[in-house]
Amino acid sequence: MYHKPVFLKESVDGLVWKPDGTYVDLTFGGGGHSAAILERLKGGRLFAFDQDQDAAANAEGMDLTFIQANFRHLKRYLKLYKVSAVDGILADLGVSSHQFDVPDRGFSTRFDAELDMRMDQQAKRTAKEVVNTYSERDLHQLLGMYGEVKNARTLAQAIVAARTNKSLETVEDLKQVLSKFAAKGREAKYYAQVFQALRLEVNDEIKALEEMLEQSVELLAPGGRLVVLSYHSLEDRLVKHMINKGKLYGEVEKDFYGNVHLPLKAITKKPMIPSQEEIMENSRARSAKLRIAEKQ
Template identity: 65%
Template sequence: MSYHDPVMLTECIEALNIKPNGVYVDLTFGGGGHSKEILKKLDGGHLYSFDQDQDAKLNAENIDTSSFTFIEGNFRHLRRYLKMHGVKTVDGILGDLGISSHQIDAAERGFSTRFEAELDMRMDQSATKSAKDVLNTYSQAELHRILGMYGEVKNAKTLAAAIVARRTNAEINTVNELKEVLSKYTKRGKENRYYAQVFQAIRIEVNEELKALEEALEQSAEMLDIDGRLVIMSYHSLEDRIVKNFIAKGKMTGEVEKDFYGNVIRPLEPVNRKPIVAGAEEIERNNRARSAKLRIGKKI
């Protein structure tokens, strides 16, 4: 588990309600923690695991069983890849969203505020757009939008203007160069939280994380068999709001739609009305669990 310590592992596996001969999908293979637990419960079933990170692909090579297929790709293409493998429906889909511990700790990936490195932040290292591109080519209005929307940065407009002013003299290419700009606009004692908000906003934009999530959720509802489970764990309010709305309403935003008889029109129904959260013991052991929220939907 040194690559990534899975959060609420037991709760995730229980939520899937695994049938030994069922077909399951792990949207975020990472270090393989969730996938390995799913495979232990299969007897005649099959697991398809997605990840676009090349380091995750290396981890997947250590799993030697005919019950497992690794798909090197973004989970936003869930339906297409599954159909390529002849899969029409599945019994459960699990997604552990966000960034892995390994990605944060790999200094050269540029995800962390703790290490000096080039600003990269690509989960798929073959992708063309990096954090440097966002910071040095986006307009002030675009920067304002992503900082405010994805990072919930309160002085997003001011910071966007500061980034544009700074890059007119020299590009912002490294973690420390960006932190130098940010340091002038954060409150004393709140620096780390402010840095984290800005880095989150840029990372979400680089990887199109929210758009990919919306696409995957819509396809998940289509691919799940009746009574199949959708189990999604998120780590910030933007993701959780999307997941909550989709399971409860069948759509990402807007009012609930109802049929002639007043029944809510949606492909899934919530299994848990409130999100499942980690216990105090797990939070003490793994700080990442502190912000995790687990939601479960069932195909109806």
């Protein structure tokens, strides 16, 4: 299977409140969420975004408008279709199972492949470029911030030292460096943290998420739903802040009289987390958090 969506029923239940409305699936992937949304629509429209060329083939024959682009361009592309407001936006963040399972994409630590990690295969920057050209300071910063790697400074120094002898070209090249710094028995988690940091940098995922969240708030019609599945604390923190504070950073803004006017109202007061049963069926669900909000 291309990709088994996490929280499929819950996310679509939270999203589709108006069967004749206009909806957006920002992370089409294998089309699992889109197929479930289409089953609920009666006279509605669905737009689906995905920057990954592999995803386009999955949209063939589906009654939707597929847009091969990063979701940070949401507003611009909808404007081309003369859409200025929508009734629901769904985003299932992170990497699809398909991307992890295709060895030569370089997302997984399970296979040896060139260090790539591009979600958009037309993009220029790869993980190989990041590990071989970034300064020690920049590597330290991204490993600490995006991967929450405890010994980020030491690892950054080791990567720079290793590449002076030989360019780090493949997953195995990088793992050889990482293996010296991973705690015994916790190698897989350590590798995953480092690969997450590189992937977020290669695809500029945090900045793209910020831009998407700001545009989503603008695009949602009153009563419209924002449904976001996130898989690590950096993503979830931004989504939570946008829902609870009406902005990505800082505190809630009040008017002259001290009143707070928030654009979104949380439908899920706390994020939904998967049951043990769902985790058993789909290991990708382990770190998932689902938040749903409504435009006021």
